[in-house]
Amino acid sequence: MLQPDPIRIAIIGLGSRGRFLGEAIQGDSRYRLTALIDTDPDNLRGGRDYLHSSAALYTSLPQALREGDFEAVAVATPDFTHEAVAVACFDAGRHVLCEKPLEITAKGCENILAAWRASGRILLIGFVLRYVRKLRKMHDLIASGEIGRPVMAYANHEVPEGSRWYFHDWHALRRCSTGLLLQKGSHDIDILNWFMNATPVRVAASGGLNVMGGSESDNLTCGRCARSGNCPDCTTHIDHFPDLSKPIACVHRRSVDVEDNHLVIIEYDNGTRASYSECHFSSYPRRSFCVIGDQGRIETADDNKIHLTRRFPADRAVYDCLPAEGGHDGGDRLMLDDFFRAVTENAPTLADGSAGRISVLTAIAAHRSMREHRMVEIEEIEAEIEHVDNLQSAAV
Ligand SMILES: NC(=O)c1ccc[n+]([C@@H]2O[C@H](COP(=O)([O-])OP(=O)(O)OC[C@H]3O[C@@H](n4cnc5c(N)ncnc54)[C@H](O)[C@@H]3O)[C@@H](O)[C@H]2O)c1
Numbered sequence: 081m082l083q084p085d086p087i088r089i090a091i092i093g094l095g096s097r098g099r100f101l102g103e104a105i106q107g108d109s110r111y112r113l114t115a116l117i118d119t120d121p122d123n124l125r126g127g128r129d130y131l132h133s134s135a136a137l138y139t140s141l142p143q144a145l146r147e148g149d150f151e152a153v154a155v156a157t158p159d160f161t162h163e164a165v166a167v168a169c170f171d172a173g174r175h176v177l178c179e180k181p182l183e184i185t186a187k188g189c190e191n192i193l194a195a196w197r198a199s200g201r202i203l204l205i206g207f208v209l210r211y212v213r214k215l216r217k218m219h220d221l222i223a224s225g226e227i228g229r230p231v232m233a234y235a236n237h238e239v240p241e242g243s244r245w246y247f248h249d250w251h252a253l254r255r256c257s258t259g260l261l262l263q264k265g266s267h268d269i270d271i272l273n274w275f276m277n278a279t280p281v282r283v284a285a286s287g288g289l290n291v292m293g294g295s296e297s298d299n300l301t302c303g304r305c306a307r308s309g310n311c312p313d314c315t316t317h318i319d320h321f322p323d324l325s326k327p328i329a330c331v332h333r334r335s336v337d338v339e340d341n342h343l344v345i346i347e348y349d350n351g352t353r354a355s356y357s358e359c360h361f362s363s364y365p366r367r368s369f370c371v372i373g374d375q376g377r378i379e380t381a382d383d384n385k386i387h388l389t390r391r392f393p394a395d396r397a398v399y400d401c402l403p404a405e406g407g408h409d410g411g412d413r414l415m416l417d418d419f420f421r422a423v424t425e426n427a428p429t430l431a432d433g434s435a436g437r438i439s440v441l442t443a444i445a446a447h448r449s450m451r452e453h454r455m456v457e458i459e460e461i462e463a464e465i466e467h468v469d470n471l472q473s474a475a476v
Contacts, residue, residue, distance in 0.1 A: 084424040087175075090115035090150040092141065092165055094127025096245075097179060098156035102131045104412040105154070110420045115148040117141055122326075141165060145172040152202075152423060155179055159263060160256045163188035170199035175423050177415075179206040181266040182436035184258045186444060186465050189437040196433055202422045204429040205436035207270050208411035211418065214401035215271060218369065218378055218386050221399075222275055226388060228375025230276050233354040235268050237367045242340065242360025243313035247292045247331035248302065252338050259338045261287070262443035265358050268367075269346070269446075270431075270439040272356060275371050278348035280442045282457045287342035287450040291361040294332035301327035344446045 089111050091098050098118070105111045113131070117138045118124040124137055138144035145168060152175040155165050162183045169176050176196070182205055183189045196203040209215055222230055239246075246264065250256040257263040273280065292313070302308070302315040311317075313331045340360040347353050368381035376390040386399040404410025415431070422429045438458075445456040 084110075086110050086112040087152050087420060087423055088112050088114045088150045089152045089154060090117055090135075090144060090148055091127070091154045091156060092117045092144075092169075093155065093157035093161075093179075094118040094123050094130075095156065095158075098154070099127055099130045100407050101154050101156055101412065102127065102133070104406055104416060106131060106133070107406070108413065108416050108420075111416065114150045115144055117144045117148075117153075141168055145169065145174070151175060152177065152419075158250050158256060159184045159258075160250075163191050166192045166203075167195040170195040170201055170203075173199060173201065175202040175419075177204045177206065177419050178436070180270075180436065181262050181440050181443070182433070183440060184256075184262060186437075186441055186461050189440050190465050193433045193437060202419070202426075202429065203433045203436075204415070204419045204422060205431045205433065206415065207267060207431035207435065207439075208408040208415050209267050209271050210274065210431050211411040211414035212409045213403055213414075214380055214384055214386055214399075214409075215369070217399060217401050218371075218380055219274055221378060221386070221388060222371055222373070223277065226376060227371060227373030227378050227390070230371050230373045231352050233272055233276055233352075233369070233371040234356070235272055235354070235367075235369045236357045237265070237268055238359045238362030238364055239264070240362050240365045242362075243292065243331050244315070246338075246360060247313065247336060247340070248315065248328045252292070252331070252336040254337050257338060258444060259287075259447040260340070260360065261285070261342050261344065261358065261446045262440060263338075265342070265344075265356065265446075266439040266443050268356055268358070268369075269344075269442050270435055271369060272346065272354040273435065273438060273442070275369065276348055276352055276354055278350045278352055279438060280346045280445075280458055281349050282347045282455055283344060283442060283445040283449050284455045285342060285344040285446040285450040287339035287447075289336065289339050290341060292331045292340045293336040295334055296330045296332040298329070298333045298335050300330040300333060302330055303328075305330070339450065342446070342450060344449075346442060346446075 113135050115136045153169050154177045156179050308314040315328050342358050344356045370379040378388045380386045389396045406413040441461050449456040
């Protein structure tokens with residue numbers, strides 16, 4: 081059988097994620113990395129050097145879309161830019177692998193999905209966890225009825241590297257990320273939605289900024305204060321910090337306004353429920369998922385194993401799922417497989433736009449719930465999209 085030509089792809093955003101994605105793309109012979117795009121010339125050159133790439137370089141996305149030789153893009157720019165970047169790419173006829181979260185506002189999600197539908201191109205959301213073998217296996221066991229009807233679930237992520245990835249830059253500002261339940265938790269919320277095979281309808285949450293944040297100056301940079309020798313979050317103690325060549329902001333600066341620990345309860349449209357907790361200063365790395373059905377229970381935590389138990393007749397099974405090679409327990413490589421298949425066969429993706437949208441809406445509702453101390457309906461967030469639409473059409 082004739083092999084399809086490699087997909088000519090550009091990476092937009094050469095920060096930490098763009099560079100890791102670039103490595104995965106370069107390691108896959110079905111892709112040819114033909115362009116690198118970043119509005120910051122230093123990051124663009126840094127990304128090129130990191131990847132030892134001879135791809136064309138652009139600091140202007142419009143110029144790259146006019147002149148560049150690529151049919152697909154991987155969007156790895158900050159969350160608050162996804163709408164402008166993804167819509168421009170769809171309008172220019174490119175397939176889009178868009179990093180999670182889809183956007184930081186509900187309206188931004190709608191606009192991306194509208195541009196995607198109008199373009200007839202492929203959209204894949206960077207929900208790498210869906211591609212991790214053990215989570216895929218766990219999903220398939222639930223979907224095949226092994227625990228009966230899923231009724232409740234809980235998930236937890238203790239992020240010991242929370243301060244490394246989330247509190248030194250734009251991630252820690254509500255205006256750029258909305259909050260970390262959306263920024264990071266959209267992954268875990270998506271997995272819960274996928275496992276439960278149901279749509280969230282309301283959310284209750286509690287959260288706070290209890291360890292990060294503080295009263296330091298916004299100009300204070302890491303490693304330059306008297307406390308840095310004893311500070312667990314000082315980047316000079318952290319191996320492989322993304323880019324130490326630039327000054328890095330202190331996690332205790334005044335402007336930090338996202339929460340660093342959260343507890344969330346989600347109710348689904350079929351009367352079932354799930355909970356999720358996320359902590360950004362734990363000393364122990366832990367990510368776990370458990371689903372309990374009317375006939376059994378399934379769980380995975382710190383290793384490659386899935387534990388399945390059944391109520392009647394009592395029974396138990398353990399599945400060992402070795403990860404594929406590459407980043408995110410092999411998820412990056414398997415995600416690129418799915419994107420390749422979708423583009424070459426014009427097929428749906430495992431992580432599609434509707435999954436991206438509902439995880440954003442759920443996380444927005446959770447942030448609102450914890451900040452306003454009330455349960456929030458997803459309908460409330462959706463109604464606001466219509467309200468913005470009505471205001472816009474009234475203004476025309
Ligand atoms: N799927 C995953 O597991 C995963 C992991 C990490 C990050 N991410 C996502 O990847 C995205 C990037 O995160 P990051 O940590 O690499 O951020 P970053 O700040 O390290 O890098 C972002 C880069 O985008 C560039 N940029 C900003 N605006 C741009 C624009 N309009 N056009 C072109 N370039 C622009 C910046 O100059 C920077 O080089 C985020 O959406 C994040 O959520 C996903």
